[in-house]
Amino acid sequence: MLLRRETWRRFDFWLFGAVLILCIFGIVMIRSAIAGNAQLAESVTRQIIYVSIGLMVLLGTALIDYRIWASLTRLLYGLALLSLIGIYILGRALFGSARWFDTGIILIQPSELVKIIMILVLADYFARTAEAPKNLAWVLRSFILTAGVVVWILLQPNLSTSIVIMVIWFSLLWISGLPVHYLAIFGLLAAVGSVLAFPYLADYQKERIVSFLFPDPNARHGNVYNVEQALIAIGSGGLFGMGYGNGSQVQLRFLKVRHTDFIFSAMAEEFGFVGAMLVIALLVFVILRCLYIARHASDRFGALIAYGVATLLFFQTAVNIGVNLNVIPVTGLTLPFVSYGGSSLLSLVLAIGLVESVAVHRTTLDF
Amino acid sequence: MTVFYALIAFVIGFYVLRLFNLQILQGTNYRIRAEDNRTMEISLPTQRGLIYDRNGYILAKNVPSYNVVITPAELPADEGGIQEVYRQLSQLIGVPVNNGEINKETVRNFTPCATDLGIAQIVYIGDTNAPYRPIQIKCNIDQRTAMILRERAADLPGVGIEVESVREYPTGSLTSTVVGFLGPIPASEEADYRARGFLPNRDKVGFAGVEYSLNDLLIGQNGKRVVEVDAAGQILRDLEPPEQPVPGYSIKLTIDTRLQAAAEAALVNWMDRWNRYFGEQRYTSGVVIAMNPKTGEILAMVSYPSYENNRMARFIPAYYYEQLQRDPYRPLLNHAISAEHPPGSVFKLAAALGILNEGVVTPEQKINDPGKITVEERYFENDPNPRTRDYVCYTYRITGGGHGDLDFIHGLAQSCDVYFYKVGGGYRNEVPKGLNIWRLGEYARAIGYGRVLGIELPGEQDGLIPDPDWKRINVGENWSTGDTYIATIGQGYVLSTPLQVLVSMATIANDGKLMKPTIVREVLDSEGNVVQPFEPKMLWDITQDPVIHVYDENYLQTGEMKTVAPWVVKKVQEGLREVVVSGTASSIFEGFPIPSAGKTGTAEYCDNVAQAKNLCQPGNWPAHAWYVGYAPFDNPEIAVVAFVYNGDEGARLAAPVVRRVMEAYFKLKEVDIEGAGSTLP
The missing domain is CATH 3.40.710.10 (DD-peptidase/beta-lactamase superfamily)
Structure with a gap:
């Protein structure tokens, strides 16, 4: 199968190339972002390993016909639930709360993988119900399907991943032909729901939202300080940046969590407006490429997978850069492919692998 | 699908505008703030001039006053080691290891040298603010204790002695009418003294007598270091050649x-x-x-x-x-x-x-x-x-x-x-x-x-x-x-x-x-x-x-x-x-x-x-x-x-x-x- 010429002819090298550049760029940026912090020193090597494993995962997934996953959705869904409940109970019992499985070598964050599983599960659901009437029962069934896993993620608590999955659900629901009058109802419900839910958020989540809306200008640490430092980092980058390894905000560690959540700011400082635009362009290119593949997929399931992945990538990109630019409150979402982190990277390249599989296993006629 | 493309265009367009605004339009502004972040000016205190009588008898001199300080970043890495340092220090200087609690109120009211908090609480405050800046635990300890602490420096990592210069008048009230005394820089002259490189909370000026009238001769000129610091406040290097302090002139009075x-x-x-x-x-x-x-x-x-x-x-x-x-x-x-x-x-x-x-x-x-x-x-x-x-x-x-x-x-x-x-x-x-x-x-x-x-x-x-x-x-x-x-x-x-x-x-x-x-x-x-x-x-x-x-x-x-x-x-x-x-x-x-x-x-x-x-x-x-x-x-x-x-x-x-x-x-x-x-x- 590896050697079949048509496989490689249909393989989207543009998409693969863009992702590869972003991953490499991420490694380069993480190297700079260590800035002499001994605790972060290993992260470059680790990220290189993650990227290497990730690329193999990507290629491997691309070769497997994505249609196989349609038949495995029940199993995958079960696995997702099991791992989430498992970590909830285990975490509760051992640490009070947890998001990770500590395997000793790396920390596995099941919720990252669950995002991809949910794309497959929902794509399968909406593909199979393509001909079904678009009534409330249809919407509710998909909602229950989603909520079934989101509840456990919310309980971790991990609001941002929960929102990501809900966004994917809504996006797929929308593309599958959600009637407009439901949209109005959902919009209203979401608005009321978020206001009502506010008191039930964890304290740190409330504080993030409050400090975004009403920042304390004198804060010396915490989110407001971090965002302020991020803005200084971005702004001081200017047109061409201060040069790789020369950003004072990054190198002198005024910028916090600069290798993960705020890597965009680090990049903007060292490579300037031009560099930041390039990375944004690459990310947008990846998203557009996914949408392109979605439009040219040979079946509805494949199209919905590519579309869901595009939603995931776009949402994470938009939220992460938005946090960096201080236009939305601080969340824990990473910048796709660039930010440090094994689980996040692996699940995203896995997603790209699925999209590539959709591209590769097109059944259009090629001569 | 069209909605999605529109959304992408809208969001990304907005971000590009925002980036352009931050980096190009306000870039200089933010660069100044970044400079501000990494540069720190350290004022090197000068020595005030002495005052003598006509026969060379000293009427006003500077004597060292010792403060115990802790540099939070230099404390031992393990909690046990830290507690041991606190315990030993507490025995020597009589400040309790733990006293008072840390909350918004106590942190805001905290003034070094004038606090009831215990060592652990003071260090906590210092550590959150700037871990590499020494924070005063107790001020004006006697010289003997200061020497003991210096000798035991090796056993007490992170603990240091800060020497501050304090004015002493050997003839006291006999000559106070002529010699005068010092006080903090008055608020009304703060800007003026700042411009001349003096720090309102540290440097003192004459309030009476020749300490006041000849203040400009006696006060000298503070030195200055412009250094690069990291986020923790650690000094990395001098950005400019340091300016050494110039001691003040001494005055010989006509008084016998x-x-x-x-x-x-x-x-x-x-x-x-x-x-x-x-x-x-x-x-x-x-x-x-x-x-x-x-x-x-x-x-x-x-x-x-x-x-x-x-x-x-x-x-x-x-x-x-x-x-x-x-x-x-x-x-x-x-x-x-x-x-x-x-x-x-x-x-x-x-x-x-x-x-x-x-x-x-x-x-x-x-x-x-x-x-x-x-x-x-x-x-x-x-x-x-x-x-x-x-x-x-x-x-x-x-x-x-x-x-x-x-x-x-x-x-x-x-x-x-x-x-x-x-x-x-x-x-x-x-x-x-x-x-x-x-x-x-x-x-x-x-x-x-x-x-x-x-x-x-x-x-x-x-x-x-x-x-x-x-x-x-x-x-x-x-x-x-x-x-x-x-x-x-x-x-x-x-x-x-x-x-x-x-x-x-x-x-x-x-x-x-x-x-x-x-x-x-x-x-x-x-x-x-x-x-x-x-x-x-x-x-x-x-x-x-x-x-x-x-x-x-x-x-x-x-x-x-x-x-x-x-x-x-x-x-x-x-x-x-x-x-x-x-x-x-x-x-x-x-x-x-x-x-x-x-x-x-x-x-x-x-x-x-x-x-x-x-x-x-x-x-x-x-x-x-x-x-x-x-x-x-x-x-x-x-x-x-x-x-x-x-x-x-x-x-x-x-x-x-x-x-x-x-x-x-x-x-x-x-x-x-x-x-x-x-x-x-």
Whole structure:
């Protein structure tokens, strides 16, 4: 199968190339972002390993016909639930709360993988119900399907991943032909729901939202300080940046969590407006490429997978850069492919692998 | 699908605009803030100059004060190690390991050196703010503990000793009037001092004495380091070559501490003796100033009561300062230069010069003092309704008689009030035309009254020489003959500082040369080299420089100026010599081996203190005691003034003090000559 010429002819090298550049760029940026912090020193090597494993995962997934996953959705869904409940109970019992499985070598964050599983599960659901009437029962069934896993993620608590999955659900629901009058109802419900839910958020989540809306200008640490430092980092980058390894905000560690959540700011400082635009362009290119593949997929399931992945990538990109630019409150979402982190990277390249599989296993006629 | 594309375009477009705004439009702004983040200016404290007396005895020095500090980032890595350091440190300095709790309130109110929190809490606060900046755990520990801590530095990682410079005044309250004290940079001058590189919370400035008036010489220049720091506050490197601090200049004062001590003792002991005699605290404050009349150097300046400037060394204690401020005798005021009192008979020097120089009387002319004269008070020329009023000599109250016929020298020696009334304001046909208030003022100013003399101390007052214009403006009344009478003997509206009284006498002693009084002998650099040597400064010589306005018969200035004839000064000197030989101070100076000259003064007053004590009885007002004199008569070396507030009588309260200061001066001179000539190792 590896050697079949048509496989490689249909393989989207543009998409693969863009992702590869972003991953490499991420490694380069993480190297700079260590800035002499001994605790972060290993992260470059680790990220290189993650990227290497990730690329193999990507290629491997691309070769497997994505249609196989349609038949495995029940199993995958079960696995997702099991791992989430498992970590909830285990975490509760051992640490009070947890998001990770500590395997000793790396920390596995099941919720990252669950995002991809949910794309497959929902794509399968909406593909199979393509001909079904678009009534409330249809919407509710998909909602229950989603909520079934989101509840456990919310309980971790991990609001941002929960929102990501809900966004994917809504996006797929929308593309599958959600009637407009439901949209109005959902919009209203979401608005009321978020206001009502506010008191039930964890304290740190409330504080993030409050400090975004009403920042304390004198804060010396915490989110407001971090965002302020991020803005200084971005702004001081200017047109061409201060040069790789020369950003004072990054190198002198005024910028916090600069290798993960705020890597965009680090990049903007060292490579300037031009560099930041390039990375944004690459990310947008990846998203557009996914949408392109979605439009040219040979079946509805494949199209919905590519579309869901595009939603995931776009949402994470938009939220992460938005946090960096201080236009939305601080969340824990990473910048796709660039930010440090094994689980996040692996699940995203896995997603790209699925999209590539959709591209590769097109059944259009090629001569 | 279209919605999705639109959403992407919208969001990304918005981000691009935002990026453009942040990086291109506001880029410079943010770059400045980034620069601000990474650069830190460290002010390197300079050493304030020292203050010495004329013999090199230290009056103000800097001593180290030790603070225990902890640099949170340098504490051991493990919690157990940290606790061990805390425990050991706590045993040594007595600050509990844990005390108080950390919350928003305690963190906001936290002030290093003044906190009840335990070591762990203080370090927690320091660690959150800047882990690489040492934070004070306890301030001003004794030197022994500081040395112990330094020795054990290896066992106590993170613990350090910070040395702070604190002013110490070995002579304390004896010289505090002259030396002064330091305090924090006042809020009103903060911007100015900041611009000159001083830090309001660390650096101190003079608040009184020469510490204040010569602050700019003493203070020096702080050094500066511009360094790069990381987010934790760790210093990485110098961004600019460091500027080393420049120590302040040291000042050698003209004060002789030994004479200062003698002068203070003479004043205080004498007042105490009388207080014991009366069984009440009748005499509470006074001034003694000694000066070299030929150079203007102030050898001693006592303003009693004074204050303890060492109590202000570290900070100014509010209760002590308040106590000083509420003291009715005003210890914070330098009475020698800032208090204005009627000079009384010591002011007769001005009239004595004037009447001879203007030819009102000849030295030989006898004036009769019947003890009491009655004059018609005219408020203007040809006043049709003159009021008659009696003017008496001080003898009249006791003996009912006067001094009889007196010539100039004896009029001055006996301090005969009637003599001076008559020659000052004129009296019928005996003295048809007196000196008059305008011309009296000229001679008073010529010997230093009515103006600031420019001594290098804060708060010098100019006193008051009244004239008809002044009275019309300030009292709303015309000048009368009686006002001239009273002013001639230094009472009524006339006010002067003890320094002015001293300078007036020193001018006569110095044959009419008025030397600017000075407290500064030399300015030295930090290595002790003389930067500015002593140079006596003469303000004018009344026998050479025309400082007297000439008046016509209507007492209007003609525009001409004149000098004082040298023979007039000689005659006044003779009169002042006679004071000690046969006059008002003869009994006090009996047996004093060195010929001297002087003048007593008993100045009636009625101020708020006297009124509060109900002392202001008509015809029997309380009086201040004055004596001012110089010695040796032929070649003056020292002029001394003594002033005792509410001292009743100049001859009794003030003159003996002056005699003792003079005795001390000549004794010290003997000691110095012996010391200099001695061949002993």
